[in-house]
Amino acid sequence: MRLDIDSVSIMLGGREVIDDVSLTVPSGRFAALVGPNGSGKSTLLRAVYRAHRPHAGTVRLDDRDLWSIPTAHAARSVGVLMQEQHTGFEFTVAETVALGRTPHLGFFDRFTRTDRAAIAEALDRTGLTRYARRRVGELSGGERQRVLLARALAGEPRLLVLDEPTNHLDVRHQLDILELVRDLEVTVLAALHSLDLAATYADTVAVLRAGRLVAQGPAADVLTPVTIGEVFEVDATVYGDGGRLQFALRPRCVCPDRRCHWSCRHRTETVLTDAR
Amino acid sequence: MTAIVQKLPLRAVAVPYPALVAVLAATLAASVVIATGIGAVGVPAGEVVGILAHHLTGGGDGTATAEVIVWRLRFPRVLLGAVAGAGLALAGAVVQGVVRNPVADPYLLGLSHGASVGAVLVLTTGSAVVGALTLPVAAFSGATSAMAIVLAIASRQGRLLPVRLILVGVAFGHLFAGITSFVLAGTDSSAAQQQIIFWLLGGLSGTNWATLPVPAAVVVTATALLLVRARRLNALVLGEEAGAALGLDTGRMRWYLLLLVTLLTGTVVAVSGGIGFVGLIVPHLARMLVGADHRRMLPITVLLGAVFLLWADVAARTLVSPAELPIGVLTAFLGVPFFLLVMRARGLAGQEMT
Numbered sequence: 001m002r003l004d005i006d007s008v009s010i011m012l013g014g015r016e017v018i019d020d021v022s023l024t025v026p027s028g029r030f031a032a033l034v035g036p037n038g039s040g041k042s043t044l045l046r047a048v049y050r051a052h053r054p055h056a057g058t059v060r061l062d063d064r065d066l067w068s069i070p071t072a073h074a075a076r077s078v079g080v081l082m083q084e085q086h087t088g089f090e091f092t093v094a095e096t097v098a099l100g101r102t103p104h105l106g107f108f109d110r111f112t113r114t115d116r117a118a119i120a121e122a123l124d125r126t127g128l129t130r131y132a133r134r135r136v137g138e139l140s141g142g143e144r145q146r147v148l149l150a151r152a153l154a155g156e157p158r159l160l161v162l163d164e165p166t167n168h169l170d171v172r173h174q175l176d177i178l179e180l181v182r183d184l185e186v187t188v189l190a191a192l193h194s195l196d197l198a199a200t201y202a203d204t205v206a207v208l209r210a211g212r213l214v215a216q217g218p219a220a221d222v223l224t225p226v227t228i229g230e231v232f233e234v235d236a237t238v239y240g241d242g243g244r245l246q247f248a249l250r251p252r253c254v255c256p257d258r259r260c261h262w263s264c265r266h267r268t269e270t271v272l273t274d275a276r
Numbered sequence: 277m278t279a280i281v282q283k284l285p286l287r288a289v290a291v292p293y294p295a296l297v298a299v300l301a302a303t304l305a306a307s308v309v310i311a312t313g314i315g316a317v318g319v320p321a322g323e324v325v326g327i328l329a330h331h332l333t334g335g336g337d338g339t340a341t342a343e344v345i346v347w348r349l350r351f352p353r354v355l356l357g358a359v360a361g362a363g364l365a366l367a368g369a370v371v372q373g374v375v376r377n378p379v380a381d382p383y384l385l386g387l388s389h390g391a392s393v394g395a396v397l398v399l400t401t402g403s404a405v406v407g408a409l410t411l412p413v414a415a416f417s418g419a420t421s422a423m424a425i426v427l428a429i430a431s432r433q434g435r436l437l438p439v440r441l442i443l444v445g446v447a448f449g450h451l452f453a454g455i456t457s458f459v460l461a462g463t464d465s466s467a468a469q470q471q472i473i474f475w476l477l478g479g480l481s482g483t484n485w486a487t488l489p490v491p492a493a494v495v496v497t498a499t500a501l502l503l504v505r506a507r508r509l510n511a512l513v514l515g516e517e518a519g520a521a522l523g524l525d526t527g528r529m530r531w532y533l534l535l536l537v538t539l540l541t542g543t544v545v546a547v548s549g550g551i552g553f554v555g556l557i558v559p560h561l562a563r564m565l566v567g568a569d570h571r572r573m574l575p576i577t578v579l580l581g582a583v584f585l586l587w588a589d590v591a592a593r594t595l596v597s598p599a600e601l602p603i604g605v606l607t608a609f610l611g612v613p614f615f616l617l618v619m620r621a622r623g624l625a626g627q628e629m630t
Contacts (some may be wrong), residue, residue: 075523089568102511103523109507236579248529
């Protein structure tokens with residue numbers, strides 16, 4: 001399923017959080033969204049799973065406007081792994097994964113054989129079958145993240161939207177979850193914090209800063225020392241040529257017009273430059 | 277104490293679900309028969325069954341004392357107790373899901389305090405003499421108006437957000453409680469005061485066959501409607517965003533559910549007064565038995581609520597016989613210690629997770 005984000009702008013609390021962003025993810029491709037905290041990554045993702053309505057622009061799934069098709073219809077195509085808070089209701093793993101079938105429910109909320117098969121398949125793919133009867137609250141962070149992925153997969157989506165899927169995971173689990181996602185034959189749009197992971201797994205990397213798209217394209221073209229330096233305010237060295245990219249990053253404390261990043265005030269090597 | 281708490285079953289009990297439902301349904305049926313026999317004049321269970329069977333198979337009214345007591349007085353009251361318990365517990369389960377908070381109850385949104393205002397106004401102005409229905413109608417109008425006000429103020433651009441709902445509900449609950457106290461303090465008639473206090477704490481005295489059909493119909497319909505939507509109720513608990521991602525119109529669903537809760541609680545409160553704690557503790561107990569999945573916990577909630585209130589009412593009318601205790605006193609005495617136990621158990625579970 002192809003995803004087209006076309007000149008999308010999103011207002012939140014009277015502020016334009018996403019400003020005229022266009023991004024296309026071809027069918028079956030993996031696109032990573034990188035950018036500093038507060039750059040609008042989650043907000044942009046929310047527009048793709050209908051939690052925020054853009055005030056301008058369109059989001060299209062295979063050329064159909066996301067906001068003109070019925071809610072349940074859209075949800076059937078798009079699987080979402082988001083950052084989620086605990087609610088105090090203690091569902092089991094199987095019950096949680098079953099919620100992924102919600103958009104497929106008929107009038108009487110009854111499961112068919114197809115529903116059950118999809119749930120079993122999602123549990124199996126994420127290696128959770130033997131945890132099915134455990135309560136989600138009892139699991140480790142890595143297992144819980146897999147449960148959320150399994151819930152997204154249970155809906156048999158053709159587009160997966162992942163909001164920092166590697167959050168709170170150790171290195172091995174980070175790799176595991178992204179390997180799993182890459183091997184699925186679905187389109188993926190993922191917000192990632194790690195540039196290494198974005199470079200390794202994504203076909204396209206899109207860089208977001210303050211609600212605007214700064215660059216997009218193959219990791220090697222986009223994740224350059226200059227772009228990374230500007231967007232994240234770090235000094236970056238990029239290793240690797242054509243193959244696997246690796247990044248060495250240091251906080252940048254060059255302060256144009258004496259306006260420093262807050263963390264630079266206590267650093268000895270801070271360079272104050274006056275633009276005068 | 278701590279030892280007991282730690283032994284509370286935090287994991288779902290491994291009783292097969294159909295067996296649990298069957299056991300609870302049988303307990304409810306047996307409780308109805310036994311409770312009908314209990315009272316100032318004891319009637320053996322066998323005789324109760326005989327009398328009920330006679331009437332239910334279309335036999336005419338008899339004049340024997342036992343028959344009058346069983347069929348005219350106790351049976352409708354026992355049934356109303358079960359209906360009210362089921363209704364309040366069900367409403368509690370739904371409100372907890374809607375505000376995504378397992379310690380919410382149907383009264384959190386100002387419903388019962390609204391009903392109290394309606395009832396108190398009728399009791400003090402003496403308009404109760406207009407007809408037997410005045411009090412229930414006033415209480416129902418009070419509850420629904422309270423809910424209408426709370427929903428109107430809590431909603432923003434048609435959206436109902438849990439935290440706002442709770443805050444507005446609690447605030448208006450206090451306002452309505454203030455109005456009730458004001459009227460109560462301002463009335464000279466001690467008889468009216470007595471009546472008001474009794475009404476505020478709830479009670480099923482004076483139940484007859486005419487009281488039963490409306491609440492029974494509402495509770496049965498609501499149960500059916502909710503069971504049909506139980507999976508969506510699970511998804512609603514995940515919140516706005518996850519709901520949207522799962523194709524659920526959480527806003528519309530909250531409205532629909534809260535209207536149902538208003539109708540449910542309003543009808544029950546109208547005939548029983550402000551019985552507390554059933555709506556809070558029974559859904560908890562159900563979750564401890566079968567887990568949080570609404571498809572499994574709603575039927576258990578309904579059955580447990582029915583059995584619980586039915587026996588609380590038996591205690592209310594027998595403990596200080598020939599007088600009666602307000603049923604709210606019983607539910608509080610039984611409910612509070614239990615609630616604290618659940619809270620402590622939950623606290624322990626919470627610590628394990630961090």
